[in-house]
Amino acid sequence: MLVLLRPFMRQVVFRAARPHSIAATRYRSTLAEDVRSDSTFRIPLIDFAAYKQATSLAEKRCIADDIVNGFKEVGFVYLTGHVIEPETVNRVFQKSAEFFQLPQETKAGLAWDDPKANRGYVQVGRERVTTSLDAAEIAALRAKAPDTKESMEIGRENHPVFNNKWPQETNAPGFKQTMLHFFQTCHEVHTMVMKSIALGLDLPEDFFDNKIDRQDHNLRLLSYPPIRTSLLLGDGQARAGAHTDYGTLTLLFQDSIGGLEVQNPHTKHYQPASPIPGTIVVNAGDLLARWSNDVFRSTLHRVVAPPAIKINATEGMTPARQSIAFFCNPNFDAIIESLPSCTSTSNPSKYPPLTTEQYIVGRLAATYS
Template sequence: MPNLSQDLIPVIDLATWAPTEQATQLCKAFREVGFAYIKNHGIPEEKIEEAFSWSRKFFDLPQSEKDKAPHPAEGWYHRGYSSIGREKVSQNLFDEDGLAQHRKVPDQKESFELGRENDDVMTNIWPPAAALPGFREFFVDFYNLCNGLEDKLLAAVAVGLHLPANYFDACHRGRDNQLRLLHYPPFAAELLESGQADCIGAHSDFGTMTVLFQDDVGGLEIEDQGGGAGEGGGRFRPVPCVPGTVVVNIGDMLMRWTNDELRSTIHRVLDALFHLRGSVDGGGLRADVSWAGSAEAV
């Protein structure tokens, strides 16, 4: 089976920034697949490698130290550390019985989530400085680097939709971006095959856009779109790591704003031993909820 990246997901190079040309390429990818590889994105490779290194250091801490930065009980408060099995990704499940059954299969991952430092609604929850000196300072800086990439990509999407470059700015005034570190520890393959465990089950992202940094272990898969949206029949294809690129995908909110012109594609993670998922603005970009209309020019 050929790699999906070779067949369908284009590599878009931002080295020579020509807004109209690259915006057209980006929107074409988001219409057809919902995903794109971005090359020369502006985040130094050494910074990404350092992010993976810090992430490994955090997840290698004793459980008692990680638990000192606990994710709050409230599901909407996306900050701090979640241990293995605490979070369960669900999609289109609304009845209590269905949710209870779904949660019997735990997601085999642990995570750490952070946002902007001056967020008064969701304050960051950091591990003790003595446990991991420099961790907080690095990720505050890395978060800001991701914001810069977000701004460029949102402007490109707007131009590709024949809208002003700043069209989506008003929807992200709060800068409520979320950076998430994910670790998938090894577990027995038969648990996955028998349906007794998941890494991250099939889902779409609920925000605007996700920027993903993945290592060479991979594990990300997206649903084959087939002849059209929702016609993939549940067949998934791997999205391997392409060195020097980041993966960007559209979320549900941007699909809604564009009247489904851009795709929020179903994806999942299988068989990943470790990767850092850096997502800008809420497992993707979390837009201000005050505006949920569609882009008028689309």
């Protein structure tokens, strides 16, 4: 069950089994209580416009507390009232689809080849997302059950060492300009949400500003091609395997097909995070969980195949799916150590300090073949 919280201080229930029905049921229970059961599990929807329009710190703190509670209890929130216009998102999806329709040899010429750069095209089967940190184990999983998706990875354009791998303008008109504009817009959303997180953790609102300002983020365009259902029946097969994300936040833009599932941290069962038009799915990543001394959850999630279209008596074909993920990261030289408001004498830091680069590059190097 997906329950949307606080759009104009109301609580509305979206039931996964009937995605187009809305029951105006009021809940008196708290988010912490509801997530303990699969039947009442909910991902809060937060109207972020109220934070941007707030005229006092107290008004901001109200929304900040909702966001922090969502990351504490679920690790995910739906965000509405953000600054990204639907037309902008639609154009990104259009240009992404046009890119993946290019000939395979054209895309292969832009192949991802360096975990430090983390830029370029990743063909179907090359990646295997997982929670494992062991390169040999990941290689075995990749050989047995690779992720059935392709992606294009884009970093900040002004990096002093690494260059993005752009297709020729004649092959993909408007692609570069569209993605660079979207990258900047997503960074602005990230900065604002991190301000709210700082307030919710009893820190100055600008606490994270100089730790995320270099835009060491990653924009990932994802294409899940149609696939026969028989190919998804093997042990461990999935569109994208269960995993957590690496950075601070992930901003996910879904199409209408669906397939994203979030693990209930208490029951360990997966629940659908169904697409809600106009929203961004935002989840906390490993580094934000580590920064918060595990006050926040970096929650397992996966992508499963939506219902297939039957093509004969024994076989079906899944529809194609697109998504856009913006992986928000701290500056690569930022030291990630437990925040002062998240530690105490009775709750000391669980992790030694490390840099963003040490963590993310290590995970990427093990993830790809």
